[in-house]
Amino acid sequence: MPLARGVLNLPGITPQSRAYAQELLDRDFREHHCRYGPGFHNHLPHFLLAAYDLGAPPSVLNAIYAKDAKDLRPFELEGSNDLKVDRSNWKTHLGDDKAYAAYVAFFTNEVQSNGVAATIKAFVFSPSANEGEAKMLLRLIAGAAHPLIQIGYGLEFDNASLVISGLAQTAIHSDVIPELYTDILRDPSAPFLASSTPSLSLFAVLREFYASSVLVPVMPYDPDALLSKRRTDAFGDGSRAAEIVKIASLWTLPPSSPAEFWEEKLEEVLWAVILLLFGTSKPGRKYRLDFFVMHMVTSSIFLPAFFDKVLNGGTAEEGVYKAQLLQAFVRTTFAYLIMRGRPRLDAANIMHATPFPHPPSPTTPQSPKPNDPTVQEEAANPWMAIIASAIHAPEAHLPKTLRTLVYASQKYGLRQVGQVPGALDKDGKEVLPGLAVVDGSLFVRCAGVMMDVLGWVDYGQPEGNWDRSAMGWEDAWKND
Known part of the structure; x- marks a missing residue:
């Protein structure tokens, strides 16, 4: 074929x-x-x-x-x-x-x-x-x-x-860390499958994750620790795994739910992982993009493919499989956040990035030159230059991440402030810092930040790097 x-x-x-x-x-x-x-x-x-x-x-x-x-x-x-x-x-x-x-x-x-x-x-x-x-x-x-x-x-x-x-x-x-998933694999009455328990939104679950006194980062910060060492330090005694299971289970996923429910849950995942990658830098500092959290972004684009091409029969059994896959994915995301020092989400920080990113040279064909220079930036479709540049990236993760951002923009790019699923509570207050200002322009802002961090290499910029410092720890920013 x-x-x-x-x-x-x-x-x-x-x-x-x-x-x-x-x-x-x-x-x-x-x-x-x-x-x-x-x-x-x-x-x-x-x-x-x-x-x-x-x-x-x-x-x-x-x-x-x-x-x-x-x-x-x-x-x-x-x-x-x-x-x-x-x-x-x-x-x-x-x-x-x-x-x-x-x-x-x-x-x-x-x-x-x-x-x-x-x-x-x-x-x-x-x-x-x-x-x-x-x-x-x-x-x-x-x-x-x-x-x-x-x-x-x-x-x-x-x-x-x-x-x-x-x-x-x-x-x-x-x-890896099997105790994170024991109830997913063996317990048909696991709380996250309950149909009678009102679910928190994924952002509200993430708020509980940040509030937990059990999930504090392991101290002291070791700048040279490999991921395997951070995993052992964080999950060696089992307490953090048990806490993640308890908190993640607040995101309930009844297997008999209709197609619209699963669409919303997939959307919640996409907004969350993109914000966790791009919205966890410190305000006033250069943007950093964590190498390991990035993989949750590059993999999230394929969750719909599993739903549409494998788990598409509408059976109760497939509903359980959908719930298991999403729960496993979210728990894995939480585990990486712990191993990266639990970097804090501040969505407003990434929303300060320009919605009109462009290559470094103002004389390139992708950058128009209208008579009024104040509108030059806004006169171009930024995605065209970003995509044209990304295919020349020297390593795989940039175009893989960009695909997720383009996909998210195509599906959710017209979302206005207040329309991001779970971003606001029933009283209209933001669930996590900055979510009240997030709209569908997030994805092009993120794409521009990624190009600036990793380099518009076909425009002569040097190749940049994904961050491996585990930037959730304060000491990871000491020499920034």
Whole structure:
């Protein structure tokens, strides 16, 4: 099946770019492992498809492949040739990096026999796939949600090979902080599934998260700590995991809810994760964008694809799966916030960014030169210059994040102040600082900030960096 267009449906995708992207994806699927080292993921297919969906021509796609492919490990790792996976032993090799090729062969057969949706439901969402130590839903969102991203790209672009490699990637990941998700996997009467409990909005749940005295950041701040160390420090005694479970369960998701309910919940997630990435810098300082929180933004765009192409039958069972996926996603987001020092959301700070971002040079073709220089900035469509520049980004995460921002703008860009779901309480007061001024212009403001932070490299700016300081700690800003 030919590669589909992505959800953005932007101009610029040609038959040539479509065929070229498909060829490079097929080559990557045949030749490369899904991780270029333990804990490090193959971003090549994500990079290719993000650039393709933004309108990159074949020459740019080829440059992306040439740059990223050289560091990837081979499809079959040394010592993996004798591994075989079938229905009788498919749980035996979970978490084993060397079993990737064997899982690809196994899931290829399953998808060919049963189809994409049925295979995902059987091996990711079903009780059998999550009983005992299997916990496939947890593996789906492990590794900064990269397995979810891989499958999500396959669903969105109708590419079965990406779904297959994503399922294999899910299988070889470990379940991380399993105590965060125990009730999701094993308790059919978990509070978040209750239909009789009025739900808080996700922003109201986030307010409870910030107010918790249990979820305070671990002190003292260690500027050199790796994520694994921050995870052990934060969740070693189990108290923070239990608190996150309690707070997240206030976001109730009754499985029998109608389609409009699930649409609103997906929208709540998108607003929340985007604001948590772009709205947690300190006022008066340069904007910072946390590397790990960013992955919750790049993965959030695929939640609708799971709903629309896998969990689309309207059954009670699929309603449970939707609720489990959203709860797992939110709890994972909360876990990353704790490991990043619980950075505080101040939405007004990002709303101070310009809604008319533009490249650094005022003489570029994207920047018009009207007679009145005071309206020059407002005279251009900022998305055109941002998208044109983003396809030349030197690393994958910028165009991946931009896709989520463009998607959010297309869906919610006309929201006015007060129309963001859950931003205001029943008395019209903002639930968290700054939410009272947020409207649909948020997404282009965020896109401009991202370009300024990471660099308009095709305009000569140096490449910038995602922030790894764990900026929730005050000491992370000492030398800013």
